[in-house]
Amino acid sequence: MPTVQSHYQGNLRTHNKHVSSGNTLLTDAPTDNQGKGEAFSPTDLVSAALGSCMMTIMGIWATKNQVSLEGTTWETTKKMTSQPRKIASIEITFHFPSGLQLSQETRAQLEKVAKSCPVALSLHPEVKQVVHFDYDA
Numbered sequence: 001m002p003t004v005q006s007h008y009q010g011n012l013r014t015h016n017k018h019v020s021s022g023n024t025l026l027t028d029a030p031t032d033n034q035g036k037g038e039a040f041s042p043t044d045l046v047s048a049a050l051g052s053c054m055m056t057i058m059g060i061w062a063t064k065n066q067v068s069l070e071g072t073t074w075e076t077t078k079k080m081t082s083q084p085r086k087i088a089s090i091e092i093t094f095h096f097p098s099g100l101q102l103s104q105e106t107r108a109q110l111e112k113v114a115k116s117c118p119v120a121l122s123l124h125p126e127v128k129q130v131v132h133f134d135y136d137a
Contacts, residue, residue, distance in 0.1 A: 013039070017067070037101045043087050046119075047078040050129065051092045053119035058094075061113045067106055071097040089128035107135060 006016040012029035013036075027042050029035020040048065048134065051074050074094045081088040084086045094114075102110070111133055114120075120129060 004082070006012075006025070011036070016104040043078060043080065046087060046123075047076045047090045048116075050090050050119045051076045054074070054092065054114040054131070057113050057117040058110045061109060065106075065109075067099060069096065069110075071100075087127050089130060090123075091130040091132075093132040093134060096133070098136050102135060107133065 002019055004015055004016050005019055009015055009026075010134060011131060012034060014027045016027065017024045021037040025045075026039040027045065028037060030041045030044075031037035033041075035041070037108075055069075055072065058072075059069055061067075073092060074092055077091045078087060079089045079091075080086065111131075113120060115129075123129065
């Protein structure tokens with residue numbers, strides 16, 4: 001069974017359905033590449049996938065170790081190259097609420113597992129991954 005079923009709607013837009021949950025999302029080409037920019041671009045999804053994967057892996061580790069990460073947020077910035085057009089870098093900053101009071105050992109573990117998430121390991125080595133951890137948000 002497929003993971004995602006998709007179809008092209010025309011005008012540089014795709015419709016994608018997650019088969020097991022039924023959730024859907026659209027993609028649209030960005031305005032700097034002939035699109036309307038009305039939805040995530042495919043490369044936006046790659047960038048979002050990296051941050052979400054890192055947070056999920058940290059969440060799995062935290063649950064196993066009875067550490068709360070509730071309230072953690074993050075920001076993702078994607079930079080593209082033009083020749084060829086591809087993702088040059090993805091920068092992610094995680095903001096952990098200061099009330100979590102995470103030990104240095106816990107912080108080191110979170111940073112280690114985040115950087116070993118499946119998406120991080122799947123991206124081409126030329127895609128620079130810059131990850132910041134702000135523990136005083």
